[in-house]
Amino acid sequence: MALSAREKDDFRALLLSERTKILAKRKGHFRSAKEKIDIGIIRSAIGNHATEAIIGSTLVEESLSQDCIIKLEEIDEALKRLDADTYGICLALDCDLEIPVERLKLLPGAELCIACQKKKEAKENKCCRSQRLSSHPIYA
Numbered sequence: 001m002a003l004s005a006r007e008k009d010d011f012r013a014l015l016l017s018e019r020t021k022i023l024a025k026r027k028g029h030f031r032s033a034k035e036k037i038d039i040g041i042i043r044s045a046i047g048n049h050a051t052e053a054i055i056g057s058t059l060v061e062e063s064l065s066q067d068c069i070i071k072l073e074e075i076d077e078a079l080k081r082l083d084a085d086t087y088g089i090c091l092a093l094d095c096d097l098e099i100p101v102e103r104l105k106l107l108p109g110a111e112l113c114i115a116c117q118k119k120k121e122a123k124e125n126k127c128c129r130s131q132r133l134s135s136h137p138i139y140a
């Protein structure tokens, strides 16, 4: 991919600011999950479903932080690809298309071109993701 040195710098800055945002957001999530647990404990004093509230908010906290970790990994990988000069090339095995710069500006951690991303999402929706969500107590 023919990214100019300047474009590379721009994407590096974008990735780093995205990283900072995620880290800040993650802190916020932990705080709000903790507040929900406190509310759960307070409710238990008046005979409500405290355990459920605690389990529910812990699950929310875990899935949110999992989400953040995945995004952080994506960003770290993207930074590595930027150094290795492979940034912006689709990572799918049977594809080596360039990811459009417009897509990278919106999703600087993008690993796949749009066509491969759609294929991947279609696959995920068919198997694990939808099942996992619907069997999850807070989504049931």
Ligand SMILES: [Zn+2]
Pocket: 090, 091, 092, 095, 096, 097, 112, 113, 114, 115, 116, 117
């Ligand atoms: Zn692709």
